[in-house]
Amino acid sequence: MIRIALLIIIPFLLFSKEPIPKHILLLNSYNQTMTWVQDITKAVHDVLKPQENNLIIHIENMDTKRIYTTEHLNQLKNTYREKYKNIDLSLILSSDNNALEFLKKNRDELFGNIPVVFSGINFFKDSDLYGYSNYTGITEEFDLLGTLRTAIKLKPFTKEVFIINDYLTSGVAWKKTMKEQLKYFNHELKVTYSPNSSIEELKTQLSALSKDTIVILGVYFKDKEGTYFTYEKIGEILSAHSSVPVFALLEFNLKEGVVGGNVIGGYYQGEGMSKIAQQVLKGKDVSKIPVQKTGTVESIYNYEELKKHNLDVTKLPKNSTIIQKPKNDAFYTKEELKYLKTKKRITMCIDPDWMPFEKLDNQGNHIGLSRDYFKLFEKNIGIPIEVIKTVNWSDSLRFAKERKCDILSLAMSTPQRDKYLNFTSSYVNL
DSSP states (O other): OHHHHHHHHHHHHHHHTSOOOEEEEEEESSOTTSHHHHHHHHHHHHHHOTTTTTEEEEEEEOOTTTOOOHHHHHHHHHHHHHHTTTOOEEEEEEESHHHHHHHHHHHHHHTOSOOEEEEEETTOOGGGGTTOOSEEEEEOOOOHHHHHHHHHHHSTTOOEEEEEOOSSHHHHHHHHHHHHHHTTOOSOOEEEEOOSOOHHHHHHHHHTOOTTEEEEEOOOOBOTTOOBOOHHHHHHHHHTTOSSOEEESBGGGOSTTOOEEEEEOHHHHHHHHHHHHHHHHTTOOGGGSOOBOSSOEEEEEEHHHHHHTTOOGGGSOTTOEEEOOHHHHHHSOHHHHHHHHHHOOEEEEOOTEETTTEEEOTTSOEESHHHHHHHHHHHHHTSOEEEOOOSSHHHHHHHHHTTSSSEESSOOOOTTGGGTOOOOOOSOOO
16 A cells, blocks of 8 residues: 555656746747748747757747738737637747737737747837836847948949838838938938839839949838739849849848848847847846847848959958858858758857967957957858857867857867767868
């Protein structure tokens, strides 16, 4: 009898010690076929690592780019009420304006005062959160001025800028914000904004632009006649009818024909949002986390388009990522190129105190010989190499073994290390 009691109690005790998973809701404004949404979702999983950290992520795609009616929003509200009535959420992640506005109106009723971390918010003002508690996140601030300054360096005799937006709510708002930003641009340029026209009329305008003009593509989803275009395709369509360089402000516009720009990307938005989410999950008070309004754009340029328009690559910002470099096609296999494109970034551990070869300085910056090499490697592979801070070399080896960093900067092969590391051929001989 005693044995039977023990058999019943012991499994119960063991089970009761299992950590309870935390439930997170990711509410996307748009649908899952959009690259923007896919990139945000990928970043959330990459940063939060749900399997490793005992998290359950629920994903809802509101599809409000195609359907944004009161009836649709009410249907979503009723669906979420029923679906999540017995789920104890720890955190809500929200991407883009429509999801945030939905939560501001319905969160308390549907989920209670659950912390919300948002991303991709256009035209944010601090007053937007007055009267709402437990909200923070990262805004979507496009960088027209940074892109324009680079464009002028690349094409110094530019006299006119032709800026393209559609006339949907987002397009009109982008145009308004662009005009505000250009007030601070000290340069004598004629600025022309595209009218509300059909795509065919816009193509005709582009083909007639003078050689001293550049084009900047803002946000374009629908023309005057109601024809929709994917963000991934519109850059290619417009640039095919332009003899002058076309720059962009959104990463998914960087297809064939577009030179590049300081671009907003879904992955960077999702990554920034997820890093804030990590703080919240660790218990930090949301009211103590300010809304992040900078640092979510990347300088990305297309090598083939730069050469096509005779633009000097050396005049790009130093931190630029250059895509479509021909030498990569010869040096890397298709599988390797696909891996780099998917990977987005490489994490690296170094010896934090081994000068003159490498070190982390007092500000945590990578300095020394290896830094110069890896800046070259970074430009070659076309994605950033991010240094993960460690205390000492032993710590770096441990991080590598635990896969907290992808690579080590300087390490020798040993029988012990060969068990958990793959070694390249030497890039420097000491």
